[in-house]
Amino acid sequence: MRRHLLSSLIALVAVGSLAIVPLAAQSQVAAKPAPAAKAWTMPRTPDGKPDLQGVYSNATNIPVARPANLGAKEFYDSEADKAASAAAGGGGRGGRGGPARPAAAADPEGNGLAVHYDTSQFGLGGPTVKRAASLRTSIITGPEGRVPAVLPEVAKAAQERRANQQAHQWDSAQNRPLAERCITWGFEGPPMMPVGYNSTLEIVQGQGYVGIVQEMIHDTRVIPTDGRPHGPAEIKRWMGDSVGHWEGDTLVVETVNYNPLVVIQQQQVSDAAKVTERFTRIDADTITYQFTVDDPKTWVKPFSGEYNMVHIDGGLYEYACHEGNYGMANNLSGARATEKK
């Protein structure tokens, strides 16, 4: 994992240096976009669809779940309100590029990142990472502002699985979490969630397809928009099976056929999982990203979320996770050496 960190730090420096924005820009956050001096018109590709292409940061300080003390409050009244709430130990954290590390109790599959890098300690937080301005109190929308409970039988099965995993967690590479194995990072989704670092992605629109590459861990989605149906249900995929269509100026992407080991919000999903994403370009620099996760075999009800991603300059750098995964061999050989003691 150290190699991951090193390579990602290099990448982050590269991306960060391209994405540096003046401090002033960070603090110019308004509750609603100020009326623009001149009307912005939607840029379009030659086939008339909104042009979503470019490199974006979806880094955010907004927590996934709303701080409990905020109740049903979905937006801060102002930047001052946000800062006051943060000072009082509520939301509005600063200095980190992504959502907080899930507490062990909130990570029943044990699949969250084993280490959450606090980017601020490397000087990579704050102004080096460009974030879309927002007064949201949580990524999960609605009055509850948090991922709903899982079904009791699902919680029980997850607990049993966890107990079994913990007893054998160092037995082999296959016993390690998917992120450590560089199979999926757990954030690429769909729904795509901000990561602690390298929260960048690039969108390219071709004829009948939208391609989205996320820097972590070079995971790429090829989304057909030519009206074709989903692929055969026998073919389960690590990033699911996405098809898209346009509803007015919004790209709507529906994803099914998840690999049964896929984890969304720290929970393994079922074969009934369906995720709907909506991409809407709202100004020269911003795409609003909305998602709904519906898996009636896992959660007691569907849940939805929203955040903005903001345009940044520069190409993505390659995140070669598996190729640099020296941590896996080191951890396992450490475990074997410990057993011999």
Next chain:
Amino acid sequence: MQIQSGKRRWGSWLLVGTAGLALLSLAVLPTPAQAPAYKAPKTKDGKPNLNGIWQAMNEANWDIRPHAASQGPVYALGAAYSAPAGLGVVESGEIPYKPEAAAKQKQNYTDRLKLDPEVKCYMGGVPRSTYMPYPFQIIQGTGNVMIVYEYAGAVRVINMGAPTKAPADSWMGWSNGHWEGESLVVDVTSLNDQTWFDRAGNWHSDQLHVVERYTAIGPDALQYEATIDDPKVFTRPWKMSMPLYRRMEKNAQLLEYKCVEFAEEVLYGHLRKQPLKGDSK
């Protein structure tokens, strides 16, 4: 003595001149394969439309040189995974290795089960990813061009704007592209020295510089050319070329070949608590 060294100097100039000419001819002159003046349908922004799911149909991933069929490296796999013969894709047939580099290729071949990055599910690099036995998809944006490979989920986004420099070396390299008439020309630099050209151990250093040309030669075929330059390993630049074919089945699509899990036993099996017994079934 003076005359001799003068001769030598002239000789070396001649050599440089010839090499330059060779380079020029590689870069400029159309090859016979390109000669038919097929023009691809245009995208709505007026570029040759190269969108599609493409795949090589040749034996280059076994060995880019002309080669006879040979026994595979695992006897248990018998005829199913032995190497079929292939005509090769190197234009002159031979790869102009420096002597010590040729020796390293032979050693690579001997140790290929242990060394071939494909066995380990490492990204294929350029140009190998193009002719590995998996499809890849070109998503031709109005800005950049994305190439997504099924093998290892590798991806390149080709910068079509003003050329930019790579921040560091990488597996898939740093791609700057532009259009030359009917061809998408991609300049690939900053490739690391970890990838190979094929399963035969043909190799390169981190000085590898690849110039690719993608040109439609029919509604469902592209001609792919890659000029290979690596002064650490080869005595001169050389070129490979091959047709690529469109995957035409109904609802053809790129599926996932996230191969990490298939390489974990090879990479980490010796570190298991309980060794696996027997082969996978």
